[in-house]
Amino acid sequence: MVGITGPPGAGKSTLVDAMALALRQQGKTVAILAVDPSSRITGGAILGDRIRMQQHHGDPGIFIRSMATRGSLGGLSRATADLARLMDCAGRDYVLIETVGVGQDEVEIAGLAQVTLVVLVPGMGDDVQAIKAGIMEIADIFVINKADQPGADRVERELQAMLSLGNGHVPAILRAIATEGAGISELLDAVNKSGESRNVARFSPVSIDHLGIAVPALDGAIPFYQALGLTVEHRETVATERVHVAMLPAGDSRIELLEPSAPDSPIAKFLEKRGPGLHHVALRVPDLNAALERLKASGAC
Ligand SMILES: Nc1nc2c(ncn2[C@@H]2O[C@H](COP(=O)(O)OP(=O)(O)OP(=O)(O)O)[C@@H](O)[C@H]2O)c(=O)[nH]1
Ligand SMILES: [Mg+2]
Known part of the structure; x- marks a missing residue:
């Protein structure tokens, strides 16, 4: 332009x-x-x-x-x-x-x-x-x-x-x-x-890999994103995290919908406390260890 x-x-x-x-x-x-x-x-x-x-x-x-x-x-x-x-x-x-x-x-x-x-x-x-x-x-x-x-x-x-x-x-x-x-x-x-x-x-070297969004039920949330033109790339259940996940690519990034698979799971607790919405932002960095070192050195975490 x-x-x-x-x-x-x-x-x-x-x-x-x-x-x-x-x-x-x-x-x-x-x-x-x-x-x-x-x-x-x-x-x-x-x-x-x-x-x-x-x-x-x-x-x-x-x-x-x-x-x-x-x-x-x-x-x-x-x-x-x-x-x-x-x-x-x-x-x-x-x-x-x-x-x-x-x-x-x-x-x-x-x-x-x-x-x-x-x-x-x-x-x-x-x-x-x-x-x-x-x-x-x-x-x-x-x-x-x-x-x-x-x-x-x-x-x-x-x-x-x-x-x-x-x-x-x-x-x-x-x-x-x-x-x-x-x-x-x-x-x-x-x-x-x-x-x-x-x-x-x-095009900074750091980009958004995905946004994690907590929802009470995948099937209830997916149609909203589909109506916006996104499609579900894959679904899986992560047993260790007790969560059902649906990944929807959005441009260079993705939206990850997270549904609790057990009442005491981290996502269930998040929903209870804060309601549905943004749960985490995952940034993609070229070198994870270097990024962690920089964060520590800067005193930011
Ligand atoms: N001598 C000369 N005249 C030019 C040149 N470029 C444009 N003109 C003349 O300048 C006049 C205005 O040109 P436009 O392209 O309409 O100018 P504009 O900036 O778009 O004008 P507005 O959209 O009305 O603000 C026209 O008569 C063109 O022929 C140039 O390089 N040399
Ligand atoms: Mg003009």
Whole structure:
């Protein structure tokens, strides 16, 4: 998921189109979601987006939707976030989300997207200073679009000066001429690189192996999880623990339902004391002994 934001008219839509075109040429599937503040619907933004959609019309590899922010001032339309996630889950290789401005919407997008692009243009002058507060934290990549126009050097200098005051997070600065498709392949390389480093950070070596949930009866609890789309991988009775167990895979993790098989079992006591619910969280670590040593050394247990 890639968020694209920047001031009105910076060329975001043109840039998104150029990126989508290049991605399609690489055989990737794309979803484009454009968030239009409601007040601008009559201002031609939607019309512009409609026109550009025709370029991709008939290509099933590109899904395009323009969405209004539905009046929730500063709030990225919930529907957009849901749709972006849906497109991601549906296996779209890239979900490009365009928003205008630098506000709450963009911060929300940054939370949703793996990579956030902030599009700037020459001639912004002091505007770079004016918008810095909001974008400093969220930008992974700054794109100086309309680099065919005078003043690109100046924007870049101002940006660099601004970033040098930053706190270690150093976004890339790239130039593009969206209307000519110039700088797009470099931009996509930077997007992929940034996305990969995010994913590495996301995949910490410690993960949740399973969540143990105490229930009075497996047969009573399983239909709830089945209705959510989970399936029972296996069932067994662990005699030593006096417990009936059902394992339901959920993503990279699993849910373990635990039913007491005897009235004085640990799970029976847990149910008596606390009622049904989360009984334990099992974390998977690369090296159990090392993890235990670290815990002891830290004084955490
Ligand atoms: N010279 C030049 N013009 C460009 C470039 N990229 C976009 N434009 C033009 O800038 C204008 C605005 O482009 P859009 O892509 O609609 O900009 P936007 O940021 O999506 O605008 P809003 O969604 O309305 O905020 C259009 O007339 C584009 O043709 C560029 O690299 N160079
Ligand atoms: Mg646009």
